[in-house]
Amino acid sequence: MQYVHGEIFMNSNGLLITGVDRDSIADQLGIQPGDRLVAINDQPVRDILDYRFLCANEELVARVVTGDGEEWEIEIEKDYEEDLGLDFGEHSFGPTRRCRNRCLFCFVDQMAPGMRETLYIKDDDYRLSFWQGNFVTLTNVDEAELQRIIDQRLGPLYISVHTTNPDLRRRMLNNRHAGKIMDQLTRLAEAGIEMQTQVVLCPGINDGKELVRTIEDLSRLWPRVHSLAVVPVGITKFREGLFNLRPFNREEARAVVELIEDYQRKFLARWDYPFVYASDEFYVMAGKPIPPTENYGDFPQTENGVGLARLFLDEWELLKEDLPDRIEHNRTVTLVTGMSGEPFLRQVVEGLNQVAGLQVNLEVVKNTFFGETVTVTGLLTARDIIDSLQGKEIGDLLVLPTVMLRNGEDVFLDDLRVRDVSQQLRVPVAVVEGPRDLVEVALGIKQDTNW
Template sequence: MTDNGLLITDVEEQSIAEELGVKPGDRLLAINEQPVRDILDYRFLCAAEELLVKVTTQAGEVWELEIEKEYEEGLGLDFGEHSFGATRLCHNRCLFCFVDQMAPKMRETLYIKDDDYRLSFWQGNFVTLTNVKEAELQRIVDQRMGPLFISVHTTNPELRARMLNNRFAGNIMDQLSKLAKASIEMHTQVVLCPDINDGAELKRTIEDLAGLWPEVQSMAVVPVGVTKYRQGLYNLRTFTQSEASQVIDLVEGYQQEFLEQWGDSFVYASDEFYVMAGKPIPPTENYGNFPQTENGVGLARLFLDEWDSIKDDLPRRISSNHRVTLVTGTSGAAILQQVVDGLNQIKDLQVDLEVVKNQFFGESVTVTGLLTGGDIIKALKNKNLGDAVILPSVMLRDGEEVFLDDVTVSDVADKIQTPVEVVDGPENLVEVLLGTKA
């Protein structure tokens, strides 16, 4: 995003823009005398049927193009990686920030702290709204940017300012109320820290956010992550089993109340809390339409439901002996054990569950998605792993076979001297085990 509009990187064939002579390398400056700052402005302003489009060509000429089109018809312009310009970065110094606890010398993208309300709307990123001015809040309203995903953490103004180390953080309820009044859909999260924003503070936050239902559609409560890289940072700890159980009891009490009032649970404890507490994952009906799976809420239930849907159709035996090792992190062990026990009922199939502790970030980090390739190699090397090792896809960078530490799946296979398969859920796991994978 610049004062000179958006750089056009591609023009669709037979589009309105191509017919008018617009070419890659030109810049889109304005539509109907409104500056085009990013892709959101472009999409919003293009919705009109009559447009006055201002473009500057590579030769420096300024064109004003009068266009009549159908409401849903686009102009055929693409801006590539320039669609948003520079990402807006976080100005908070949250006492629980996971990025501040990242190991040194990792790839640069892992240290980026984005806090961009546009990416919240576009990609579902959680943002704090602390860097959103009044004019930008109005833009969200005017352009109907919903749903938004908002990190609240607490609705106590003084406590939020302290937790985020930002004096502008305390007006969150005013911001949320303005958005709710304009019927902007929102989903919220609370990173819960023991002795800080739990207990009575959590009750206050649940009640305040529930007061903005149905515009605030959901609230996820997730435990703070604490790595071994906290030198010089705020002294945080993880929840005990008893404390995790208390959090669940509090959340489920409110869930029951909201289900009776609205037919919607509204507030959810993350799967990790249930694992910490040693409690069973709630039934499907408790999760509504599963609004916060990206936050680790309900993923275990979806996994178990998928397993339940296929387990009765499994064969009694396979044609030849087959042994594999299935890898998981600490928090996934209890969930996967149910699947492993079921698979081991198939004659001539043996599935061993290997629980790998996180040495890279520290053993207090238990989620499977934060295991590194290096830790997996250390845990499996020189072991008899059978015919193959199976890894859950959550360990890998989206769309790639690369772990957080930049170790690849091929690297793991080479080091442990065993073929490696990556699976996505119980059905895919069974396909791999039975040789029916397409």
């Protein structure tokens, strides 16, 4: 390794370095936090994706601008894909690409006023689609960026299609660039980029024959278009001045599920892979049982609410075989869920109540914050829970699923914390993730509570 000091060179481009790993290549070269990585092998470093892609080579020429404005050109020899040891912190991507659409069904537009600012941010950044699994529409992706996706193999991508009918997609997204989606997907598929896709289904708009067209069009790009999830439009009570939308009724939801199951049978016979999936919420709305495990392939879209119920029930079936006949000390537990979680959790509660000395109560909480048409558990607020349980006999412990909380934190959508629920209801609270957590907490094996 060697480096050459250059002239003073003021440049605000590149990535700001916030940390350097001890004894790393960068540390040995004297690179420090506050310096800026501008280019590698004469290619600009715009974000963490450029950095990772360009660093994969064994021979590099890196251009760094120090905190004092001095430019360094550094020649580096290293092992293939060995990292330089640089951290860019929150600056890894620079500004997030904002959404340019005005979708008829946008959930952000239906947010309650006065909530934290981050809940109103609309991102549509293909880089975050690759990095974090965010769904994007590709309406703000130009030719150069499409080529970058191909060159850097940025897959899988998670893409909100909604419809493959160009005119309808332009209307649904209120964006004149939205109609070229099939051209974009075809080009990415031909380049070998894997894609997971979704449709937010709106009754009377992109369902029926339009959904058939979308499934047929996207299935022609399999296996590069690896999956298609169909989820129902979410309607909150904060829609004043917005496009007139309504939720699916039971008959309509059953028709959607039956259409998708018909296609699954065809695709399973053709590819041994189901390809298209109705979300768990559609099965609840339709009053139909969750399909067997084989109908979910490799479970490609659990974070989109597809197949979580099946995974939950499969794990429960294994756990219930090892439940004790009784527990030593009598114990009463209350478990909270949203309306869509009731059919699955009811089975678990009934099984746990076969254990002598244990009483598990299921509290199904209606969403008064966003409106009762919002039934998913993850959109319940702390205030919904408190209001629903105030004055009721909760027992020894209140159990909440982790999906209600901000990722990695104990904060609800309304910014109250788990300890706020515990203090206002005057009961210990445990947060659980999955059936095993639930069983261990209910039996008293696991003692992880907020009080």
